[in-house]
Amino acid sequence: MTRTPVNVTVTGAAGQIGYALLFRIASGQLLGPDTPVRLRLLEITPALKAAEGTAMELDDCAFPLLAGIDISDDPRVAFDGANVALLVGARPRTKGMERGDLLEANGGIFKPQGEAINAVAADDIRVLVVGNPANTNALIAQRHAPDVPAARFTAMTRLDQNRAYSQLAKKLDVTVNDVKRLAIWGNHSATQYPDLFHAEVNGKNAAETVNDQKWIEADFIPTVAKRGAAIIEARGASSAASAANAAIDHVHDWVNGTAEGDFVSAGVVSDGSYGVPAGLISSFPVTSTGGDYEIVQGLAIDDFSRARIDASVAELAEERDAVQGLGLI
C-alpha cells in the first residue's frame, strides 16, 4: 500500500451506529478499495474503555486497509489532521427534556467540535453530521469553523432517501435499482419531504407511475418521515446499521462522485436555491463531481411540493432561531 492513509474521525465511536460503521470504514467501503484509512475515535471519557474494546475487535479483523486507530476524549486530538469527520455522537432526548434543552445540550457538543475542526483538521476536511438534530447540529458546528468552507459541512438525510427508495420499490413491485432521482428536501425530521415528483422509475416519472396521490400523501410520505420512530418502536433502539450504511453512502458519493444522470440527498448549506433561506443546512437533491456536493438546479416545484418544502424549511428556521437565542451560533 503506497498511498498515505486518509484520517477518518468518528465521534460517538462506542455507540451503536459507531459499532456498525467502523468495520465498514476499515474494510474500505467508505473511500474505496485502494484507500488506506487511519481511524481517529472520539468518545466521552466514561465510554473510552468501550471504544478501546471496539478498537481491539477492529485489530482482530486484520483489515488490510486499516493503517491505525487512535482513541481520545479530546476533540483537538481526535480531529487533528482529519480529512473526513463523521459526527455521530450526540445527546439523545431523555424523559422530561424540552426541545430547547436538547438543542442546548447538543450545542455543548457541536460548538467545541466545530472549533476543534477549525483549528486542527486537514485543509480538505469533509464533515457529515449524523447525530440528531442533525441539520441544526451541523449548523452549530459549521458556524464555529469560519476558516473551513461552509460547503464542507453536511447533515445526513441519506437514510431517509434509502427508506424512500425501498418504500417506492415495494409499492411498484420493482427493485431499488429501477429507481433514480428520489430526493429528500428539508429537515431530517417528521417534516421532511421525500419527493416522488422528480423521481424516476425505469425512466418514467415516479408520481405518474404510482398514479395514486392518496397513497403518496397518506402512506408514502408519512411512512418515510416516521420510519425512524417505527424502528425505535419495533427494535427498542434507534436505527443503527441502516444509519451507518447511509453514512457510508453519503461520504462515498461525496468523495467518489454521484452517478451520471442521477442525484442523491444531503443536508447542505443553502445558497438560497428553491427559496430556502441562505445559510440554513437543508436537504436538497445534490450531485457530486470532483469532491463537492452541489445543489441540483432548475427543478420545477409545483404547489404541493412547495408547501411541503416550505413547512420543513420553516422548522429548520425555527431551530436556527432557537440556537441563536441560546447563543450557540
Ligand SMILES: NC(=O)C1=CN([C@@H]2O[C@H](COP(=O)(O)OP(=O)(O)OC[C@H]3O[C@@H](n4cnc5c(N)ncnc54)[C@H](O)[C@@H]3O)[C@@H](O)[C@H]2O)C=CC1
Ligand atoms: N441522521 C440520521 O439519519 C440518524 C441519526 N441518528 C442519530 O445518531 C446519533 C447516534 O445514535 P446511536 O449511535 O444509536 O446512539 P448511542 O447512544 O448508541 O451512541 C452515541 C455515542 O455518542 C457518544 N457521545 C456523546 N457525547 C459525545 C461527545 N461529546 N463526543 C463524542 N462522543 C459522544 C456516547 O458516549 C455514545 O457512545 C443519535 O443522535 C441518533 O439520534 C440515528 C439514526 C439516523
Ligand SMILES: O=C([O-])CC(=O)C(=O)O
Ligand atoms: O430518531 C432517531 O434517533 C433516529 C433517526 O433519526 C432515524 O432513524 O431517522
